[in-house]
Amino acid sequence: MLIIVDSGGANISSIRYALERIHMDSKLSADADEIARADHVILPGVGTARAAMDKLRRYELVECLRGLACPVLGICLGMQLLFSHSQEGNKAGNKAESEEGDVDLLNILPQQVKKLTAEPGKTIPHMGWNQVDWRVGESVEKSARKEQSEQPDLAQQKSTTHHKAHPLLRNIPDHSYFYFVHSYFVDANIDANAHVLGYCQYGRDQVSAIIAHDNFMGCQFHPERSGDVGSILLKNFTGL
Amino acid sequence: MLSKRIIACLDVKDGVVVKGVQFRNHVVMGDILELAQRYRDEGVDELVFYDITASSDHRVAGTSWIKKIAQILDVPFCVAGGIRTWQAAERILNEGADKISINSPALERPEFITELADRFGTQCVVVGVDSRLAQSNQAGSISDRQSETQKSSETQQSDIMSAPHRLASDNQWVVYQYSGDERKTIRAQYQTLDWLKIVQDHGAGEIVLNCMGSDGVRRGYDIPQLMAARECLHIPLIASGGAGELSHFADVFRDARVDGALAASVFHNRHIHIATLKNYLHTQGIEVRR
Structure with a gap:
């Protein structure tokens, strides 16, 4: 059974409907035993990191979630919860470099969730459809684009690239648009972070868009609201 | 790069999609689910459903059709109309x-924006603002009737002295309330730009400016x-009102740097096809999802 963790986010029904559209049954639960027995777990989340963590602690789900061995997909705030700590809800005042007063998260991956950098002409929240670039196979994709007409065999190479990439990305073209809504982000820093599968650029910020670390996966965007590519991603996840 | 959003607005009245001219004389445009599905297939980035009479009738937008829309749509959508409580x-x-x-309830009580943002997250909270140029240079908490009255030059002079940024030559837009029903439409107490800042400061995640x-x-x-x-805004701004030709969309993205452009009748009556519009915008160097 696919369990959606009842973390109190308002996007839970949209996720359920998206799963129904790909003919996948799901159940909403905040019960640790039930979640531990799941085949797949989706961790949604809309709202603040502090509110979501308070709820997970209240239902005693922190250790349960950390100990899961089945495929887990965090969506939006749910992805951020997989990291170690967040500036969101930091009453000390969100100083860029300070981590003091941050909200503790599930700490599956050691990285801080930060507020998007304010820049002239940049609107926050980051709301809308943004292009996600794959980390793996990026150079091949670029050359395939440039020399498309002369070298049709590169199209073959392009699909090979996808198969080499993480199964979560199967059949999703590089540079696809996904729907984002968030004010906090995890810096992709792709040279250092092997868990980043895809990233997008928003002003100066390089946003981790899709991540995977063992059985823990996450996307910053909303696959349930990202049209066809979002459905494919959910199908890929439920097929794992 | 973040793409510019094309948003189709469906004004809902008594369970069907309607459209009026300058907020009046509503005519039926079609079935909610049918239109929603059609726009999704044409590549719309987002949909807005306004239950246009809910606010002036003092009731909340009907929820029976909201669930049905959520089940079929895989692009984001927003619902408006008479939301007065969390x-x-x-x-x-x-x-x-x-x-x-929300629109009128925010004007009645701006703190309501904050309550919603705190509870559901700022990204869920859109504030719609109905605005147009004032008939005279006077703005503030007065009725249209008063503002249309010829004022003495002495009074005008004192206005200029006390508020030099509010000269008649400046563009003065003012906010209107209950504009879903022309009989109930009233002028609100705010100048538009002041109100936009108040809305942003109270925690709105996005503003739809209906001109x-x-x-x-x-x-x-x-x-x-x-x-x-x-x-005056750092949150996303959506343009609404006036789209008639492809070039209007390019103009508003290029000149006003809005994040999204909303339209209704040009999409409903197939004067503009969304996929065609996006291809056109792409040729104009504007980033769109295709």
Whole structure:
């Protein structure tokens, strides 16, 4: 059974409907035993990191979630919860470099969730459809684009690239648009972070868009609201 | 790069989609689910459903159709109409809407924006603002009737002295309330730019600026007003009112730097096909999802 963790986010029904559209049954639960027995777990989340963590602690789900061995997909705030700590809800005042007063998260991956950098002409929240670039196979994709007409065999190479990439990305073209809504982000820093599968650029910020670390996966965007590519991603996840 | 959003607005009245000219004389445009599905297939980035009479009738947007829309749509959508309590907002969000939009209730009590943002996250909270140029240079908490009265030059002089930024030559847009029903439409107490800042400061995640003067007449978006709005906001701004031709969309993205452009009748009556519009915008160097 696919369990959606009842973390109190308002996007839970949209996720359920998206799963129904790909003919996948799901159940909403905040019960640790039930979640531990799941085949797949989706961790949604809309709202603040502090509110979501308070709820997970209240239902005693922190250790349960950390100990899961089945495929887990965090969506939006749910992805951020997989990291170690967040500036969101930091009453000390969100100083860029300070981590003091941050909200503790599930700490599956050691990285801080930060507020998007304010820049002239940049609107926050980051709301809308943004292009996600794959980390793996990026150079091949670029050359395939440039020399498309002369070298049709590169199209073959392009699909090979996808198969080499993480199964979560199967059949999703590089540079696809996904729907984002968030004010906090995890810096992709792709040279250092092997868990980043895809990233997008928003002003100066390089946003981790899709991540995977063992059985823990996450996307910053909303696959349930990202049209066809979002459905494919959910199908890929439920097929794992 | 973040793409510019094309948003189709479906004004809902008694369970069907309607459209009026300059907010009046509503005519039926079609079935809610049928239109929603069609726009999704044409590549719309987002949909807004306004239950246009809910607010002036003092009731909340109906939820039976919201769930059905949430089940079929895989792009984001927003619901507006008569949301006055966090419980009403919660019900609509739980039905599957991604955002809720409030207008008149925010004018009655700006703190309501903050309450919604704190509870559901700022990204869910859209504030719609109905605005147009004032009839005279006077603005503030007075009725239209008063503002249309010829004022003595002495009074005008004292206004100029006390508020030099409010000269008659400046563009003065003012906010209107209950504009879904022309009989109930009243002028609110705010100048538009002041109100936009208040809305942003209270925690709104996005603003839809409905420029009433250009709405329904298809001569283009109200670029000066939207430019002025863009200048004072750091949250996303959606242009609404006036789209008639492909070029109007390019103009509003280029000149007013809005994040999204909303239109209704040009999409409903197939004057503009969304996929064609996006291809056109792409040729104009504007980033769109295709």
